[in-house]
Amino acid sequence: MTLSIPEMAANARLAANQLQMVTSEQKSQVLQKIRDVLEANKEEIFAANARDLELAKAEVEKGKLSASLYKRLDIKGDNEEKFQTLLQGVSDVDRLEDPIGKVTRATELDNGLDLYRVTAPVGVILVIFEARPEVVVNISCLSIKSGNAAILKGGKEAFHTLSVLTKVMQSALDQVSHTIPFPRNAIQLVSSREHISELLDQDRYIDLVIPRGSNSLVRHIQNNTRIPVMGHADGIxxxxxxxxxxxxxxxxxxxxxxxxxxxxxxxxxxxxxxxxxxxxxxxxxxxxxxxxxxxxxxxxxxxxxxxxxxxxxxxxxxxxxxxxxxxxxxxxxxxxxxxxxxxxxxxxxxxxxxxxxxxxxxxxxxxxxxxxxxxxxxxxxxxxxxxxxxxxxxxxxxxxxxGTEIGVSTNKTHARGPVGLEGLTIYKYRLYGHGQKAGSYGVGEGKQQFSHRDIPLEAVKDKFAK
Amino acid sequence: MTLSIPEMAANARLAANQLQMVTSEQKSQVLQKIRDVLEANKEEIFAANARDLELAKAEVEKGKLSASLYKRLDIKGDNEEKFQTLLQGVSDVDRLEDPIGKVTRATELDNGLDLYRVTAPVGVILVIFEARPEVVVNISCLSIKSGNAAILKGGKEAFHTLSVLTKVMQSALDQVSHTIPFPRNAIQLVSSREHISELLDQDRYIDLVIPRGSNSLVRHIQNNTRIPVMGHADGIxxxxxxxxxxxxxxxxxxxxxxxxxxxxxxxxxxxxxxxxxxxxxxxxxxxxxxxxxxxxxxxxxxxxxxxxxxxxxxxxxxxxxxxxxxxxxxxxxxxxxxxxxxxxxxxxxxxxxxxxxxxxxxxxxxxxxxxxxxxxxxxxxxxxxxxxxxxxxxxxxxxxxxGTEIGVSTNKTHARGPVGLEGLTIYKYRLYGHGQKAGSYGVGEGKQQFSHRDIPLEAVKDKFAK
The missing domain is CATH 3.40.309.10 (Aldehyde Dehydrogenase; Chain A, domain 2)
Structure with missing residues (x-):
């Protein structure tokens, strides 16, 4: 059964909501499982990659693909060196500090009325990338670590490799799903280029687009979506x-x-x-x-x-x-x-x-x-x-x-320069009261005043860590 | 001489660049001068406001304007109470902590190669607002405090009031310009509604749009610009x-x-x-x-x-x-x-x-x-x-x-919820070296390794404060 793009986007949104309850420990288990399953299925991955390389070779010979793009398509490398680097990358992301659930501001508005600004995932990210198929693993791991759901659109040259890599990662999610409430739709792959414009219309479900590719790809995306785009076209x-x-x-x-x-x-x-x-x-x-x-x-x-x-x-x-x-x-x-x-x-x-x-x-x-x-x-x-x-x-x-890089942003808002995991986070405000009404505060007789007392962050910074 | 919209936007960009060198103390002097000049020119402001109120009254009688909008147009209030609140607002912004030049991350990449993430103004902001004319003063002060250049587009009902308020504030900037290198084009007013679409096209110069008004205004802006929009349409x-x-x-x-x-x-x-x-x-x-x-x-x-x-x-x-x-x-x-x-x-x-x-x-x-x-x-x-x-x-x-509010954002990136001065800031990375080459670092014989040692923020947080 093939889903429509709006259905996929809606599923990503549901997955993003479920991801809000996943703990650091569970995310770590998922990442370790992904590494294990990738390693266990490496022959299938290499076979799919060989097929892409064979098709690409014909394109190189016809002069339609550059030798450097061909080289970047290879996921195995000499002595499986590139594949081992890919696996190591999964563990490296696993070891990064969890960016979610950190209190970055805390204020007692009044006695028994406490406000916390807590880091949260952005939600649903769409990553559109070209060439290097290992990006699909890297971005999936970064999304999982930061509690985001990701929709991934790769280049057509890597079609077979990307399909197998995604299938293998989703099977890892299926395997952990018996013990961890981790949504399978946290990672979804879109293969066809003609779906890009429909994806860029899903601003109801998608919160952020990250293009990784040529200047023309980035500029096309910037010009054709209402969704915030994080990235850069030129680097002058x-x-x-x-x-x-x-x-x-x-x-x-x-x-x-x-x-x-x-x-x-x-x-x-x-x-x-x-x-x-x-x-x-x-x-x-x-x-x-x-x-x-x-x-x-x-x-x-x-x-x-x-x-x-x-x-x-x-x-x-x-x-x-x-x-x-x-x-x-x-x-x-x-x-x-x-x-x-x-x-x-x-x-x-x-x-x-x-x-x-x-x-x-x-x-x-x-x-x-x-x-x-x-x-x-x-x-x-x-x-x-x-x-x-x-x-x-x-x-x-x-x-x-x-420790890692999602991309480089020349934006003037949200995240700028090389962007790490923090670029996939935002915050929400949590307010804990005891029945307080806003109408009780203000100027005049019998009205209450706000205290606006800073709560020392050291004491509460992990209060909402999961 | 009337400038075209692209000329105004280019001037705002130049002003934004000049604002990067203005110190906290200078910003404070400018804000105090604005308060003084507003107070000294209050009769001219009231006269312009009376003209707007008169024109609006006719519209109310024709049923074309609501009584509540009419009331919000008044800038004076009983016993000049509303005007005194406006003046107090200028001083309140002046007293806020300067959000610019704060080090929020510091890392020694290697001996003598130090990286600092330092808060910086977003650059040029476009604020499109309706009704309450005092918003022009409030937003101008927030822009100055955060080192941004602002282009302001107010509602036509407040045309005369906004023109005088802006003229008075710009004359304050002129007066300080003898002693402070403060650009007059840090604040510019656009009056005509038909300029909105041209303004929304100036993504080359404008970094952020903040709409403050009805749901339909906000939605129109969100749908018609490539510039990031910070705000909210519905509040359900x-x-x-x-x-x-x-x-x-x-x-x-x-x-x-x-x-x-x-x-x-x-x-x-x-x-x-x-x-x-x-x-x-x-x-x-x-x-x-x-x-x-x-x-x-x-x-x-x-x-x-x-x-x-x-x-x-x-x-x-x-x-x-x-x-x-x-x-x-x-x-x-x-x-x-x-x-x-x-x-x-x-x-x-x-x-x-x-x-x-x-x-x-x-x-x-x-x-x-x-x-x-x-x-x-x-x-x-x-x-x-x-x-x-x-x-x-x-x-x-x-x-x-x-201490103040620029607006409420339902965005999922940059700033979310009620937004204070921080929402008008971003950061830049400063790297200080001694001739280091990237090619010297890496794996292999003779290559250098990064130390990536955290520099305690307490010691450097105001290193770049002006």
Whole structure:
């Protein structure tokens, strides 16, 4: 029996309601069971994956699929290394602190009238992702840990792998259901691409959409749903070399930010240069940085002042292959390869204006030895991450120490930057009284007054933990 | 010179960037100046308000405007009481703790590589409100305190009052601008209703929309913008009388929740009754509650079992004027007056199912003496507020002790329930390094490891306060 999309969404909502009563211990048991069942069924998973890989290979040969996408489709890896990492990921999520049921604010409104703000799951999340099939396991585990119900829509290239992975995880939920009231519909998979638009209409049931994929996928989703979307389309990150950037730090930071993994959203796309650096010689910050970029095989799209500087100090660099004049649209482009746009700006304020105009509010870096410049840049650049003397590539949930990452958000509300489990939570207010009426409080004779006394969090923070 | 809407929005964005450098002390000076200038210009404000009241009076006489809307338009009040309250509100906001620049998470990623999560303004907020002109002052002060730029769109009935209030506040900003770098465009007013749709298109510049007005206004905005909307359309709150509800508490809670201010979003619209209470006699919980509602002039729309109970125990109540059979749509209706839908449900789980189906995720109450029932209800009801033995009318920013209220949100992300200043904030990550490269970290020989050591918040929480 195939369910309609509204039926699936309604089932997810029911599952989300049931998940509110599941305890930390039960969630842990479910995650351990998922790991065990995945491991016990690995041959079936590998067989399905082999089928996807075979179909994808034909597409690669026809030139319809890139070799890197093909590689990301593989779930087994050499010596099952990728699969072992996937299993380890389940245990890693299990070990994270339970984000639900934490008291984050507590106030005695009056004698015997106590208010608690308690973390709660968002509810039903829709995750739309491309390529890597192991995401379905990762997101399912994060949803379970945070008490959310998830509807998962993966890429068609991974159809067989995703189907088996989901079936196996649901069988784990079935197995625990004898002892734990854990809803099977906490995880549901949608396979067909034509269902996306119908899913995006289910704002009655779905609370949050998390797109993980190409810019065009994310932008399409942002433009076609009333449901809040958490994610990012572009990642146009900049590194600004301030007048007194340390020449021993600047080249390393810029080269790492650009080349450590150019396809990542936190790779730098733009190099901004304080005009004062143009006066430097061939042993100075700018020359050393440009040389390091040339040596790393980066092609620079440069503005006229930088072009002059290169002609003067890097006569051996090849125009056309190592550098070329930039076009205006280069400063709004996410190159995602060994290409970088370069512009000269007037000091920190010039850099701030450039970034706030062209950037994507993801992560931007200043290289400086002047704390006041760092402070101004980091306050006024409107981005999820503002870095001083560190590569933009550090903008990542694992590097930030979140233990896991749901995605990176360039939103201005709810969650921003690399998002850990906390991004899948909200809160509810619990008020405990003894029959109090609001009409008894106020100004005038016989009226009661609120005490609004803070209740120390230390004493109550786990009062509602399950 | 009249600016276009995109120009205004771009100016707000520039102002928002400039606001990032304003200190707590400077914000306080601005708020004090606004209070002083409002007071100094009160006659001009009253004159403009008198003009609006005169025009509105004609509309009331033509039956085009309600008497209550007319009353809310008045900004002066008896003995200038309402105006003094408005001025006091400015000082009250000034005295709130600055929500910006607080470190909420701090981690040493490695030696000399420190990450801080620091609260920051959302950026540019658009507030669309109806009727009460003093909202423009209140919202402007909250925006200033939280470092946001605000674009304000008020109702046309208050046109003259809003124009003068905004002009006066902007002149206060001009006066401080000699000593404080405070952007005049931190507050901008839009008067014309036809600009709303163009404003809702400015997602490039505007980060958050806050609608304060009728359900239809809120729903229109939710359906017509890509910008996140914080607010609520319906407020369908329920009170559930559990089998062992205390008969000394139930009538008071229900009557207060319904009648204390029926036009408010936190007023109860639905009374749910545990089926077991139908067995009670005329001195029991259900009878006492129904009698109290009849005595308070509430008209009940009841389901068949309640109808039978009323016939049996309240023979003197008048069918048709005091109670009548309910229709299905009554349970999805926000009556906003002395009307209440009543339904019998099967225990706590029946109440949870009813509320999660018909409620608006605002505030719902259980009246019970059984903690396990309260726990189940409060965990599983999906609402911003879940109350035990207290009136739903307590769901309010002032009563919660927030000092002020921006609005009530039934969203599932960002901010939920009554929203104080915190709802106008987000955070950014600041990373301070010494030239670290991401490529230096990882698995393998010579690679560095992250330490991910928590930095105690107590020591750093005001490190970035201005």
């Amino acid at each position: 990150c900049s590194v600004f070399l301030d007048a007194d950037a340390d020449p021993a730090k600047a080249p390393g930071i810029v080269v790492d930010a650009k080349t450590n993994y150019p396809a990542a959203c936190n790779a730098a796309e733009t190099l901004l240069i304080d005009r004062a650096l143009l006066n430097g010689g061939s042993q100075d910050t700018l020359s050393l940085t440009l040389k390091a970029l040339f040596d790393a095989g980066v092609v620079l799209h440069v503005d006229p002042p930088t072009l002059d500087f290169i002609h003067q100090h890097h006569a051996s660099a090849q125009e056309g292959t190592q550098y070329l004049p930039s076009k205006p649209e280069d400063y709004d482009t996410e190159f995602l390869d060994h290409t970088m746009a370069v512009a000269v700006v007037d000091g920190v304020d010039g850099a701030i204006t450039h970034i706030n105009t062209h950037g994507s509010k993801h992560t931007d870096c200043i290289v400086t030895e002047t704390p006041a410049h760092a402070e101004r840049f980091m306050s006024m650049v409107d981005a999820a991450g503002v870095f001083c003397n560190a590569s933009t590539r550090f903008a990542d949930g694992f590097r930030y120490g979140f | 709150c329920s009170v559930f009388l559990d089998a062992d509800a205390d008969p000394a508490k139930a009538p008071g809670i229900v009557v207060d929740a319904k009648t204390n201010y029926p036009a408010a979003c936190n007023a109860a619209e639905t009374l749910l009754i545990d089926r077991a209470l139908l067995n009670g006699g005329s001195q029991d919980t259900l009878s006492l509650t129904l009698k109290a509602l009849f005595d308070a002039g509430v008209v009940l729309h009841v389901d068949p079992p309640t109808l039978d109970f009323i016939h049996q125990h309240h023979a003197s109540a008048q069918e048709g004027t005091q109670y009548l059979p309910s229709k299905p749509e009554d349970y999805d209706t926000e009556f906003l007056d002395h009307t209440m839908a009543v339904a019998v449900v099967d225990g706590v789980d029946g109440a949870i199912t009813h509320i999660n189906t018909h409620g608006s995720k605002h505030t719902d109450c259980i009246v019970t003496e059984t903690p396990a029932h309260a726990e189940r209800f409060m965990s599983m009801v999906d609402a911003a507020g879940v109350f035990c033995n207290a009136s739903t009318r307590f769901a309010d920013g002032f009563r919660y002790g927030f």
